[in-house]
Amino acid sequence: MSNEKIPYKIYLEESEMPKTWYNLRADMKDKPAPLLNPATGKPMTAEELSVVFCDELVKQELDNDTRYYDIPQEILDFYKMYRPSPLVRAYCLEKKLGTPAKIYYKFEGNNTSGSHKLNSAIAQAYYAKSQGLKGVTTETGAGQWGTALSMACAYLGLDCKVYMVKCSYEQKPFRREVMRVYGASVTPSPSMETAVGRKILEEHPGTTGSLGCAISEAVEKATTTEGYRYVLGSVLNQVMLHQSVIGLESKAAMDKYGVKPDIIIGCAGGGSNLGGLIAPFMGEKLRGEADYQIIAVEPASCPSFTRGTYAYDYCDTGMVCPLAKMYTLGSGFIPSASHAGGLRYHGMSPVLSKLYHDGYMEAVSVKQTEVFAAAEEFARVEGILPAPESSHAIKVAIDEALKCKETGEEKTILFGLTGTGYFDMYAYESFHDGKMDDYIPTDEEIAQNITKLPKVD
Numbered sequence: 374m375s376n377e378k379i380p381y382k383i384y385l386e387e388s389e390m391p392k393t394w395y396n397l398r399a400d401m402k403d404k405p406a407p408l409l410n411p412a413t414g415k416p417m418t419a420e421e422l423s424v425v426f427c428d429e430l431v432k433q434e435l436d437n438d439t440r441y442y443d444i445p446q447e448i449l450d451f452y453k454m455y456r457p458s459p460l461v462r463a464y465c466l467e468k469k470l471g472t473p474a475k476i477y478y479k480f481e482g483n484n485t486s487g488s489h490k491l492n493s494a495i496a497q498a499y500y501a502k503s504q505g506l507k508g509v510t511t512e513t514g515a516g517q518w519g520t521a522l523s524m525a526c527a528y529l530g531l532d533c534k535v536y537m538v539k540c541s542y543e544q545k546p547f548r549r550e551v552m553r554v555y556g557a558s559v560t561p562s563p564s565m566e567t568a569v570g571r572k573i574l575e576e577h578p579g580t581t582g583s584l585g586c587a588i589s590e591a592v593e594k595a596t597t598t599e600g601y602r603y604v605l606g607s608v609l610n611q612v613m614l615h616q617s618v619i620g621l622e623s624k625a626a627m628d629k630y631g632v633k634p635d636i637i638i639g640c641a642g643g644g645s646n647l648g649g650l651i652a653p654f655m656g657e658k659l660r661g662e663a664d665y666q667i668i669a670v671e672p673a674s675c676p677s678f679t680r681g682t683y684a685y686d687y688c689d690t691g692m693v694c695p696l697a698k699m700y701t702l703g704s705g706f707i708p709s710a711s712h713a714g715g716l717r718y719h720g721m722s723p724v725l726s727k728l729y730h731d732g733y734m735e736a737v738s739v740k741q742t743e744v745f746a747a748a749e750e751f752a753r754v755e756g757i758l759p760a761p762e763s764s765h766a767i768k769v770a771i772d773e774a775l776k777c778k779e780t781g782e783e784k785t786i787l788f789g790l791t792g793t794g795y796f797d798m799y800a801y802e803s804f805h806d807g808k809m810d811d812y813i814p815t816d817e818e819i820a821q822n823i824t825k826l827p828k829v830d
């Protein structure tokens with residue numbers, strides 16, 4: 374089919390929306406390493422995990438074999454309020470760049486929470502509710518996950534308690550208020566409410582917190598409060614599963630027009646949007662049916678894939694969570710305060726870590742000033758104000774399109790535009806005022822935290 378016939382936006386009909394999630398692990402011959410109990414060094418059992426997570430999510434977390442999961446009707450109905458998300462052909466960006474490449478992006482920012490995180494938030498809240506729980510606890514860094522979860526909990530009538538990294542709590546008061554609109558209670562982390570929070574505050578007085586600290590607090594709160602469980606917005610296998618809806622929709626939309634991407638690009642924080650976007654494509658690659666170049670993009674200031682170590686590590690600073698085998702900078706790694714672009718987590722999804730380790734995908738790191746420059750170039754032609762996180766993918770999509778301009782290749786590029794950046798105006802401001810710098814950790818700084826990895830045989 375010729376280019377001209379492809380509309381600017383490809384929407385699926387309601388009837389064409391995916392009715393199942395796809396579990397990429399089922400097609401991995403070499404499975405990702407299991408979560409380990411830090412006390413025994415043995416794989417976490419369903420029973421142990423069910424103290425932290427609700428039962429159905431434990432099942433999904435441990436299930437490496439079931440290829441498809443039916444999406445419950447109530448979740449399908451919720452999805453219909455903001456999905457399918459558009460797959461956009463970036464004609465204007467292509468023209469601006471003068472590239473023969475064809476660029477598509479899957480836009481997940483079309484809901485109030487402003488990101489893809491709602492896809493998993495509604496699923497996790499649904500299973501907690503179905504189990505008869507009273508509420509859930511979680512952490513949030515920049516605030517998108519907390520907002521998404523608040524929306525999902527409000528919809529289902531579930532209590533929602535959010536530990537928000539203190540520096541974001543202070544820098545992004547409007548994010549906090551959005552969560553409170555949806556009825557969540559929001560506590561700056563580290564807090565005096567939990568034993569682990571008090572310990573972290575004692576050891577690091579005046580700390581502005583990290584995602585790792587907030588996770589420890591949220592887990593403690595959930596496991597010590599009757600009728601509560603903990604939920605996490607990224608990294609976990611179950612989150613990858615729910616986010617597969619992004620890739621399934623993208624693939625269905627592209628198939629409808631006979632388009633096949635050559636390159637698939639996504640930003641990587643904990644890996645959930647990228648894992649979701651690539652899922653059905655990676656499935657084909659693993660089964661030997663097709664080949665795609667897949668690129669994860671991460672910040673140079675928090676380079677888990679490109680400079681991290683593939684090893685078992687704690688998922689949180691307080692070391693209360695199970696150990697995950699992943700590319701990690703060490704659970705004590707806290708990105709420089711000058712880093713404004715999100716994607717600050719020290720680790721990476723075990724599924725993506727395994728695929729990267731086995732050579733099925735690539736990773737690049739980019740500096741934040743380049744990311745914001747790409748964000749503006751994109752905004753000025755495509756209209757959408759992108760989240761800094763999403764702009765990492767924009768930056769590399771533009772780079773790849775410019776390579777095509779040099780070589781004359783007409784590659785098809787698909788990237789994930791995960792969200793909007795309305796709450797990131799301080800970051801845009803520091804970019805505009807020339808105050809943003811590109812901090813890159815030294816090898817010594819990175820090595821320092823790696824020496825503290827837990828010993829696992």
Ligand SMILES: *Cc1c(COP(=O)(O)O)cnc(C)c1O
Nearest residue numbers: 517607642643644645646762792
């Ligand atoms: C949370 C977030 C990310 C990064 O998280 P992943 O789990 O790596 O997808 C990227 N973009 C936006 C807009 C986010 O809110």
